[in-house]
Amino acid sequence: MSEQDPITLTENTGALKGKTLFITGASRGIGRAIALKCAADGANIVIAAKSAEPHPKLPGTIHSVAEEVEQAGGRALALQVDVREEEQVSAAMASAAEQFGGIDAVVNNAGAINLTNVESTPPKRYDLMQDINSRAVYLTAHLAIPYLKKSACGHILSLSPPVNLQPKWLGPFAPYALSKFGMTILSMGLAEELHEAGVSVSTLWPRTLVATAAIEFAVGNREMFEQSRKPVIMADAAYEILQTENNALSGCQLIDEELLGERGVTDFTRYAHNPDRAGELAVDLFLDS
Template identity: 60%
Template sequence: MSLQGKTLFITGASRGIGREIALRAARDGANIVIAAKSAEPHPKLAGTIFTVAEEVEAAGGKALPLQLDVRDENAVREAMARTAGHFGGIDALVNNAGAIKLVGVEHLDPKRFDLMFQINTRAVMVCSQAALPYLKQSANGHILSLSPPLNLASKWFASHGPYTVTKYGMSMLTLGMSDEFRKYGISVNALWPRTIIATAAIEFELGGRDVFKYARKPEIMADAAHAILSSTGRSITGRLLIDDEILAEQGVSDFEQYRYDPAGGPLSTDLFLD
């Protein structure tokens, strides 16, 4: 399974899981669009579209860094057109950009909900719609969104219902687009981690790097995404997948390699998983 010569458009790819997906595909010799807002260094967050582009090239891929706000549908369409002009097409869209605030309805600023909805749910529709004309031309088109299984247990709504709604919206669009785009031969899936992943988003939302003792490295998500995006003939589509489940299907049995801290405590299960 290889992504050599394939063109991937990855949103939110300047750090974290998006960056790891980009680097994994780059090792195959893929073309990677690093689409994110981070064009200038951040005082607290490492990585920009340009530093990741350099890493992609060093890993063996080709890179196109594009500063992009996924809330702007005109900018998204222009970015897709620029990608196709630069690399000759688009084979996969990875909807990785995300916004999180684990606050309930009572205390959430409506503007924060708007941000989460626009970057999580709405951007999946906007980016998928803009990529569709190019994915139709691909021999093996894929859309992959980083969103969870639809677990309707009330506890996932009780303390952070607004965030849950925006992430579940991504998953519902995934199920719908898998059927809607069946006639075009495009595979559409979602991917979610079994455990918390050691990223800046987790560090800042959960209160520090101590939580990394109970986390896996983002490489597990990158390997899982690679398995999905290199599948052919819609053999994997319409699924809300968990990282270690899809890797187990591919024959992986050693998951200790993905632990962030080998001496850490029991792994902490991610949101939306019982």
């Protein structure tokens, strides 16, 4: 797989024109899709990811996505960032603010996944998931809040699931569940903390599997794409969240399909990786139906 799938953009409103979005893990998959969706509005996109050099199996780098952002109508800043490293994240945000005059939104998309139980999870893998998932939400928020408070429409959006403590989700892979639920719990707390400052904080999770490298290499295999939707559904949902004003969605744990349905989308077939199998989609982790 040498090239990333093309992104088919849906109608935009122009609400994000001139806004600056700091997106982690934006060199591939859902992060890239969100970047291109918002770039079509004329947004400034900070592509904050580790992928500065091409990978033999995983297409896309911060530089290739920066080119796509510019082609889509946005302005791009490609920064190699490890979300585990405070100095790197802090320097990246300072560079973004200097380049574009501030930061209006942070999208916590970077993630690590390992579907193993406690006994089978090595300590290094456990630490990696906690650091890249839940700790990164804390770190990016901690460092971005001074910038977001100056924005007229500050947002923090994290890609994490509604908290679901049913044993069937905890027993098989508690370490991963803890890291993802930690993202959501931190977001709930941040929503309350930043309410008076006018900064909206919410989470977003897909109703179905999404065709990304995580599904192909960490969860199953490429055949699972047949039961998946394309990343653009998450991009469309994220766009709806980021253009919502007056903290209307702050504190919410949102599902892509439900939110888009509320915003008027009725045909979800186009989001299917294989439209001919749109009725065979697999429900994502942590969702009971």
